Amino acid sequence: MNLTIVIISYKSLDKLEKCLSNVGHENEIIIIENSNSIEFKDIIEKKYKNTKVIINNKNLGYGAAANIGFKEINSQFGLLLNTDTSIKRNQIKEIENEILNNGENFALASPIYDDLIDFSKNNEFDENFIKVKLDYDEKNNRTKVEVIKGCSLLVNFKKFENKQIFDDNYFFFYEEIDLCKRVKDMRENIYVFNKIKIIHGSNSKIDGDANPYYDDFRNWNYYWSRFYYHKKYYGFLKSFIIHFSKLFRFFISAAFLFFISKNKYSKNKYRFLGLLSSILKIKSSESDKILNKF
Secondary structure, rough: OOEEEEEEOOOHHHHHHHHHHHOOOOOOOOEOOOOOOOOHHHHHHHHOOOOEEEEEEOOOOHHHHHHHHHHHOOEEEEEEEEEEEEHHHHHHHHHHHHHHHHOOOOOOOEEEEEHHHHHHOOOOOOOOOOOOOEEEEEEOEEEEEEEOOOOOEEEEHHOOOOOOOOOOOOOOOOHHHHHHHHHHHOOOOOOEEEEEEEEEEEOOOOOOHHHHHHHHHHHHHHHHHHHHHHHHHHHHHHHHHHHHHHHHHHHHHHHHHHOOOHHHHHHHHHHHHHHHHOOOOOOOHHHHHHHHHO
C-alpha cells in the first residue's frame, strides 16, 4: 500500500514538527506552507528526509493548498492532515491494512476522533445530510456516513476525474462539506474507520502572537462559505432567504454592541461582513486582509 501524506500549514512550525514526529519516516510527506517562509522549508526538509515542502507566496486557503499537494501525489491514496491532528505511524499502517483487507470501494474516509463523533451526529451544515451516531467500535471496522471533517481525510483518487478535489473558491470552512456533497451526488461511499482512534486538537489556533485575530478570521470565513455553499447547490434566492435574517441580526447586533462589548461587536461585525461579501460575490481570499494583521 502506497499512501502519501499531505499536511497543510500556516506559520505553524511547532505544531507541524509535533505532527511529523508522530507520523514517522516511512511515508512520503508533502507539506504545503501557506506563507513565503523559505526558512521554514529549509528547517523541515533538512530535519525530515521523507518530506517535500512547497512554499506558497501567500495564504491560498486550506482547499487550494490541499489541491496543490494532491497534484504532487503519484499514489492512489492521499491522507490529508491538519498540523493539529495527532496520528501515529502504527495508525497509518492500520489505515493501509483497512484498505487492503476490507476493500477500497470508497471516495473518502477518516479515522475516528472525538469531535468527528459530535460533527457527524449534530451537523447543521445541510439539511439533506443524514446524521449518523458514531462511536469507537471494536467489532465493526467502518461506518458509512455522508459527511466528515477535513482535518484527517483519506482520499481515493480513483474515484475522481482529476486531483482538483476541493473547490478553490473556499478560503476557510466548508471545503470538506462541499466535497462530501459532491461525493454524495456522485453516489460514492464515505466511511469512518471505527477502530482507528486519533486525536484532533479542535479549534487550535496559529502559533505565536496571531491568536487575538483568529476569531475575526473564522467568523468572516464561516458565513462567507455558508452562503456560497447554499448558493452553489440550491441557488442564490434560496441561499439569500436562508441567510437574510442572520444578515439583519448581525448588523443590528454590531451597531448595538459597539459601545458595550468589544468582543461581541467584533464577532457580529465580521459575521456580517463575511456574509455580505459572499452575497456581493467578493472572493473569499479577501479575508486574507484579516490575516495580514498578524
